[in-house]
Amino acid sequence: MTVPAFNYLKPDSLAEALDMLATEPGAYPIAGGTNLMVDVRAGKLSPETMIDVGDLDELRGIVVKDSQMTIGGAVTIAELLRHEIIRQRVPVLFAAGKTFANTLIRNRATVGGNLVNAAPCSDTAPALLVLDAEVSLSSSSGTRWIPLTEFLVGAFQTQRRADELLMEVRFPIPPASSRGGFEKMGLRKISCMAKVDVAVMADFDERGACKDARIALGAVAPIPLRAEKAEASLVGTAFIARAPEKPVRCGEQVQDKTIEEAARLAGEAASPRSGSEYKRQVVYGLTRRILTAMATGIRDGEAS
Amino acid sequence: MAVEPQAVLLHTLRDLGYTDVKNGCEIGECGACAVLLDGEAVNSCMVLAMQADGADIVTNSGLGTMDKPHVIQESFADAGAIQCGFCTPGMVISTKALLDRNPDPSEAEIRDALSGNLCRCTGYGQIVDAVKLAASRLAGASSQREDARSNSKRGRELDSSNRVLESGDQTKVGGES
Ligand SMILES: Cc1cc2nc3c(=O)[nH]c(=O)nc-3n(C[C@H](O)[C@H](O)[C@H](O)COP(=O)(O)OP(=O)(O)OC[C@H]3O[C@@H](n4cnc5c(N)ncnc54)[C@H](O)[C@@H]3O)c2cc1C
Ligand code: FES
Ligand code: FES
Numbered sequence: 001m002t003v004p005a006f007n008y009l010k011p012d013s014l015a016e017a018l019d020m021l022a023t024e025p026g027a028y029p030i031a032g033g034t035n036l037m038v039d040v041r042a043g044k045l046s047p048e049t050m051i052d053v054g055d056l057d058e059l060r061g062i063v064v065k066d067s068q069m070t071i072g073g074a075v076t077i078a079e080l081l082r083h084e085i086i087r088q089r090v091p092v093l094f095a096a097g098k099t100f101a102n103t104l105i106r107n108r109a110t111v112g113g114n115l116v117n118a119a120p121c122s123d124t125a126p127a128l129l130v131l132d133a134e135v136s137l138s139s140s141s142g143t144r145w146i147p148l149t150e151f152l153v154g155a156f157q158t159q160r161r162a163d164e165l166l167m168e169v170r171f172p173i174p175p176a177s178s179r180g181g182f183e184k185m186g187l188r189k190i191s192c193m194a195k196v197d198v199a200v201m202a203d204f205d206e207r208g209a210c211k212d213a214r215i216a217l218g219a220v221a222p223i224p225l226r227a228e229k230a231e232a233s234l235v236g237t238a239f240i241a242r243a244p245e246k247p248v249r250c251g252e253q254v255q256d257k258t259i260e261e262a263a264r265l266a267g268e269a270a271s272p273r274s275g276s277e278y279k280r281q282v283v284y285g286l287t288r289r290i291l292t293a294m295a296t297g298i299r300d301g302e303a304s
Numbered sequence: 305m306a307v308e309p310q311a312v313l314l315h316t317l318r319d320l321g322y323t324d325v326k327n328g329c330e331i332g333e334c335g336a337c338a339v340l341l342d343g344e345a346v347n348s349c350m351v352l353a354m355q356a357d358g359a360d361i362v363t364n365s366g367l368g369t370m371d372k373p374h375v376i377q378e379s380f381a382d383a384g385a386i387q388c389g390f391c392t393p394g395m396v397i398s399t400k401a402l403l404d405r406n407p408d409p410s411e412a413e414i415r416d417a418l419s420g421n422l423c424r425c426t427g428y429g430q431i432v433d434a435v436k437l438a439a440s441r442l443a444g445a446s447s448q449r450e451d452a453r454s455n456s457k458r459g460r461e462l463d464s465s466n467r468v469l470e471s472g473d474q475t476k477v478g479g480e481s
Contacts (some may be wrong), residue, residue, distance in 0.1 A: 001330045006311035008354045030352070037312070037350045038331050050309070078344070085364055103398065104335050104420030107344045108351070190419045191333075 001041055007049040014058045014165075018140040020051050022163045029053045031074045031164060032108035034101075034166040035117045046262065053165060059112065062086075070170040073112025077124075081106065092199050095182035096127035102191035112166040115148070118223075119193075120155045126199040126218035127182055129226070131171040137164040146172075155222035178203040181290035184218075185249050185282050196279055198266065198286040202234060202294065208241030210234045215262075215287065220270040220279050230265035230287065234258065238297045259295070263288035307353040313339070314348040315361065324365040324393045328422075335421035338394035339363050345401035347420070364393035367400060375445070376400055376438040383434035387425035394421045399435050407443060409435070 009024070011017035021027055026048030029084040053059060056292050059074035062083050069090065071080070071129070080086055081097045100106055100123045114124045115135060125148070133148045137160055148169070151159050160166060174180065180201040186192035197218030203211045213234040215227040239258040267284030307316050314337045328336030330349045337348045340362040343378035346389045368374030373381070376399050386392050395418060401411055414435045416460065417426075423431060 003310045003312055005308070005310050008352060009359075010354065030355075033352065033355070034332055037352075041330065050352070051351075054355065102335075102420035103401075103417050104338055104345055104347050105332055105350075107346050190416070231377050 001299070003037075003040060004043075004046055006047050008052065009049055010052045011056070014056055014138075015140075017051060017053055017056060018138060020049075021165065022140045024049045024051070027051050027162075029116075031059075031110040031113045032076065032105075034105055034109045035113060038203075039113040054110070055203070057165060059165070064173065067173050068135075068170055069173050070168050071111055072168055073115075073166040074110050075112075077101070077106040077109050077111070077114075078103075080111070085173070089176075090131065090180075092130055092180035092182045092201055093124070093127045096123045096184075096197075096199065099123060099182070099184040099186075099190070099194075105191075111169055115151070115169070116158060116160055116166050118152055118154075118156050118158045120222050120226075121194040121197070121219040123184060123194060123197060123218065124196045125152060126216035126224040128169060128171065129216040129224050130180065130199045130201040130214040131174070133169050133171040135169050136167040136168045137161075139163045139165075143167065152223040157222075174201060175203060177205070181293050182292055183286040185286060196220060196270070196282040196286060197224075198283060198290060199224075200287070200290045200294065204240060208238045210237055210239065213262075215266055217266065217270050217283055220283065225269060225281075227266040227269035227287075230262045230269060233265055234260045234291075239291065249255065256292075256295070259288060259291040262291060309352070309354060311353040312349060313351040313353045313356050313361075316353040317348060317361070322363045322365060325363050326390055326393055328390070328394075333422070334391075335394040335398065336391055338397040338421065340397055340401060341399070343404065345398045345420075349443055362397075362400075364396045367396065374400075375441050376403070376434075377439035379441060380431070380434040383430050383437050385426060385430040386436035391421055391423040391425075395423070395431055399438060402435070405440060407446075410441060412435075 009020055011020055028036060028047040028050055028051055030050040031054040055076050056074060059072040061072045062075055063070045064085055076222050077097050077100045080093065087094050101109060111124055112259045114122050128148055134145050135148055136145045136284040137141055146159060153159060178201060182199045185196045186194055199216045202213040203210055213231040215230050216224045217227055218224045237258045239256055263284045267280040270283040271280040314325060314327060325339055325348055326336035328334035332347050332350050335347060338345050339348045341356060342359050368377050376396050380386055380392060380396060398418050398421050405411060411432060414432050417429065
């Protein structure tokens, strides 16, 4: 397959990269190339110039400070999965990374590329949404921080201006009292785009009552949706304190009414946009599975 | 070597004669084009040659040859993990990346490590067996090297771990090795 011609520029510094972006017409930043190379080959994009931002130091770090985590735009999904604090303290993002594409793609695909590409089926977006993430965008005229909810405006559309780089994503590290989970349904177990993603984060008081819940649904609308009614139905309940002893199997009734109701409401939130009874049922099933796993600590299908 | 800005690493490597890097799909789906780029297994069809400027690149043929195959390559042959062979170079690369990081992987870890490599022939069972075989052969080879080295210097340490074994706590010692 031939690839149409374009220029390739490799800036040595962030300042140079921002300068190139401001002055080169029709330039695209390239990081892992796992979207760009596919789009260019398919003739969907014809960039004049690719500006390689994958090695810029400012975009490469994962920093933990004052219980906040900041992830550079060019950090790869594989690097997220290798980060001990993400593994232990940010289960929703870790699980999203585990379902992302496959091992080869994860070694190239970046968080910034995933968010800027803004596919409705992005796996990082719903996970970062329930973490209340913000993103920073820099151009040669300055830096701005905006919440991820505002950054994503539609399918493949963001607030980013053509002269801006996505620098960092940051979010508060969930407190030790919180729990979360992420489930994806695609055509296969692994190495596929999401048909449905569900991401959940919730925090609990010392008696196990839910103080705060966030549920995001991916791939059911142009941008991830928050299932607000489902979230509200969990707050004030102690669904993790009266957990069933064993994990719930596919098709089994959950004893816990709260989980059942929240999952039903999440499914309802999905249906008007996706227009699909199938997606409503999948959201219901995945939400139920996550909430049950949060309560029991055991994921459906894991225990025997 | 000079390459055009839009040259894709996959094509550049094949043009240079590394035809062990296979061109399967060119959209990142199949893993036949996998190479080690600074030690990480990646799809070379997703990388611009210019992006790999100055990087260390290892292809399947860089690991071993027909006369002197790498343990992983030998294990693939011995386990019957090769039918048409088109996926094999990529499978070998993903296996190498896995075992470098995790010398004793579980079956789930093996399947995850090979999740980007498709095979139309084998049904994957023999491939997973090949990775297990390679892991055990590499572990055997490295413990033999260890033994040789420790004969003189680390004889004492070895003695003491043997004693732990003798005291009956076999699973623990085995589990740690
Ligand atoms: C086989 C395959 C499977 C996939 N599976 C999944 C999956 O399971 N889940 C999923 O969510 N995605 C999946 N993807 C899509 C893709 O891998 C991701 O979206 C990836 O995160 C993109 O990152 P990248 O670094 O490769 O982006 P690139 O292709 O380099 O860039 C993507 C876009 O972002 C822009 N860009 C990149 N970095 C920056 C930056 N720092 N600032 C500003 N703009 C930037 C580029 O100009 C371009 O428009 C898959 C792709 C393939 C080929
Ligand atoms: S040829 Fe690169 S993944 Fe198929
Ligand atoms: S042996 Fe034929 S594709 Fe794997």
